[in-house]
Amino acid sequence: xxxxxxxxxxxxxxKRPEDSxxxxxxxxxxxxxxxKTGATSHVIPISRRKSYDxxxxxxxxxxxxxxxxxxxxxxxxxxxxxxxxxxxKYKAPVIASSAPENKPDERYNKYMGAHDTKTDDRIKRYxxxxxxxxxxxxxxxxxxxxxxxPAPYSNLxxxxxxxxxxxxxxxxxxxxxxxxxxxxxxxxxNQRTQQSKYQGSRTKSxxxxxxxxxxxxxxxxxxxxxxxxxDPEKPTVLLDLCCGKGGDLNKCEFVSIDQYIGVDISDxxxxxxxxRYSRNKVHFIPQNGLKGRQRDTRRYxxxxxxxxxxxxxxSIPDILEPNFPGIIEGLFPVDCVSIQFALHYAFExxxxxxTLLNNVTKSLRPGGTFIGTIPSSDFMKDKIVKKEFIDEGxxxxxxxxYSVTFHDDPPADGVFRPxxxxxxxxxxxxxxxxxxxxxxxxxxxxxxxxxxxxxxxYKKNFIDIFNQHIPKYFSKLNKNLIEGMKRSDGxxxxxxxxxxxxxxxxxxxxxxxxx
Ligand SMILES: C[S@@+](CC[C@H](N)C(=O)[O-])C[C@H]1O[C@@H](n2cnc3c(N)ncnc32)[C@H](O)[C@@H]1O
Numbered sequence: 001x002x003x004x005x006x007x008x009x010x011x012x013x014x015k016r017p018e019d020s021x022x023x024x025x026x027x028x029x030x031x032x033x034x035x036k037t038g039a040t041s042h043v044i045p046i047s048r049r050k051s052y053d054x055x056x057x058x059x060x061x062x063x064x065x066x067x068x069x070x071x072x073x074x075x076x077x078x079x080x081x082x083x084x085x086x087x088x089k090y091k092a093p094v095i096a097s098s099a100p101e102n103k104p105d106e107r108y109n110k111y112m113g114a115h116d117t118k119t120d121d122r123i124k125r126y127x128x129x130x131x132x133x134x135x136x137x138x139x140x141x142x143x144x145x146x147x148x149x150p151a152p153y154s155n156l157x158x159x160x161x162x163x164x165x166x167x168x169x170x171x172x173x174x175x176x177x178x179x180x181x182x183x184x185x186x187x188x189x190n191q192r193t194q195q196s197k198y199q200g201s202r203t204k205s206x207x208x209x210x211x212x213x214x215x216x217x218x219x220x221x222x223x224x225x226x227x228x229x230x231d232p233e234k235p236t237v238l239l240d241l242c243c244g245k246g247g248d249l250n251k252c253e254f255v256s257i258d259q260y261i262g263v264d265i266s267d268x269x270x271x272x273x274x275x276r277y278s279r280n281k282v283h284f285i286p287q288n289g290l291k292g293r294q295r296d297t298r299r300y301x302x303x304x305x306x307x308x309x310x311x312x313x314x315s316i317p318d319i320l321e322p323n324f325p326g327i328i329e330g331l332f333p334v335d336c337v338s339i340q341f342a343l344h345y346a347f348e349x350x351x352x353x354x355t356l357l358n359n360v361t362k363s364l365r366p367g368g369t370f371i372g373t374i375p376s377s378d379f380m381k382d383k384i385v386k387k388e389f390i391d392e393g394x395x396x397x398x399x400x401x402y403s404v405t406f407h408d409d410p411p412a413d414g415v416f417r418p419x420x421x422x423x424x425x426x427x428x429x430x431x432x433x434x435x436x437x438x439x440x441x442x443x444x445x446x447x448x449x450x451x452x453x454x455x456x457x458y459k460k461n462f463i464d465i466f467n468q469h470i471p472k473y474f475s476k477l478n479k480n481l482i483e484g485m486k487r488s489d490g491x492x493x494x495x496x497x498x499x500x501x502x503x504x505x506x507x508x509x510x511x512x513x514x515x
Contacts, residue, residue: 189266212484220469237334242342246273260304312352333365339372347438357452364512381414419444453514
């Protein structure tokens with residue numbers, strides 16, 4: 001097991017594909033990638049939660065009344081993943097043949113297909129939630145945000161400090177200079193996921209309003225650009241690359257998808273995302289915008305699966321198929337690929353971007369959308385050209401909430417050439433502590449996307465997105481979310497230092513044009 005990969009703890013530690021390496025079953029590709037990146041590409045499990053009622057969604061989504069077979073199991077399993085044949089280096093993962101130590105959980109048999117009921121022992125399943133849907137009208141905790149989780153530990157000693165109600169995030173990663181970016185990123189987000197359980201009410205966070213603002217931007221982007229499956233018989237599927245702790249699950253409910261697939265390199269985040277999905281609580285019940293739709297707005301009406309993997313170093317079939325055999329043939333191509341606040345980690349090298357964009361374009365159906373949020377290279381250029389630095393050396397800009405510190409002297413004209421590998425450290429109060437990211441020169445990114453059959457449909461900075469779309473969404477989004485963006489002048493949106501911090505970001509949408 002890679003030492004950079006944190007196990008799930010105790011008996012819950014996963015048995016992953018590389019665990020079968022000892023028996024000589026790993027592919028050369030896996031080995032090569034692990035050596036190169038230090039990253040693991042294995043999958044952490046998953047299953048769907050137990051349904052709130054026993055046969056809830058199958059009828060409308062999959063067209064078969066009371067069918068217990070999920071959509072992606074309906075088609076025949078294929079030994080060659082035909083939809084991904086173009087992955088020239090791809091080899092089918094070897095399924096471990098040893099007998100499982102644990103007894104198979106019969107509740108999950110329905111997801112395994114007739115020939116799979118013996119259960120692959122590498123698939124660790126978490127207990128499914130029996131959390132009931134909240135009663136209609138029952139008051140929710142005021143101010144829950146998308147990233148919020150209940151704070152059951154708020155009375156533990158660790159939370160007792162100068163502010164007993166809130167403990168800001170503090171990084172404990174040392175010697176970053178010796179580590180590759182995947183290790184730093186994984187360690188950071190694993191740590192962040194753990195600490196967030198002890199932090200107390202998120203409404204006390206210094207970036208609470210900023211979080212709400214960013215969430216509203218994502219609601220609007222997904223709301224406008226997730227396109228339904230053109231075939232009413234097929235589920236609308238969203239692939240969330242770098243999904244983190246599942247902060248966008250509510251948004252996926254808001255846009256009425258039928259199937260969610262989340263992948264992230266941080267195993268702790270994936271575990272938390274699954275747990276959040278299992279709790280089956282939609283925090284942000286929309287106000288009135290989606291009246292009349294045939295969905296229960298108090299819970300997730302879509303199926304979900306989650307996997308740990310490196311989206312920039314591993315193909316999607318390599319990440320998903322070992323634990324969800326048949327998923328590529330059954331669910332792909334998908335209707336939307338989302339990558340929020342994460343693509344900048346991939347701009348380290350052309351190789352990583354190639355892998356990412358192959359994953360995007362080969363996963364998408366023609367007409368499907370690729371939706372993301374990244375730091376703006378135009379914003380950075382502006383700072384550099386106007387010399388708005390906050391250090392004497394001319395490498396750092398930002399304010400009391402955020403900072404960007406370039407590793408090397410930035411180019412005087414603010415144009416980064418060649419496009420890859422321009423590293424900076426990013427800090428955001430109470431969230432990110434000097435984690436390396438890479439400049440995404442947008443025009444290069446756009447050209448690269450075009451080479452992969454992805455055409456730009458939309459690009460705007462966050463402030464403009466907000467101003468353009470908030471009138472349409474103001475009455476649709478949850479009231480607490482809207483109130484969480486209230487400014488000192490009584491209006492809504494970002495102001496002051498927060499406005500500059502969110503102004504660093506842009507949203508983009510590409511459409512897949514070629515088959
Ligand atoms: C800022 S968080 C965003 C999480 C989520 N998309 C959201 O908007 O709430 C960035 C995420 O990217 C993930 N990430 C970074 N590099 C990755 C990689 N190579 N493969 C998969 N996930 C990665 C991190 O683990 C982290 O969860």
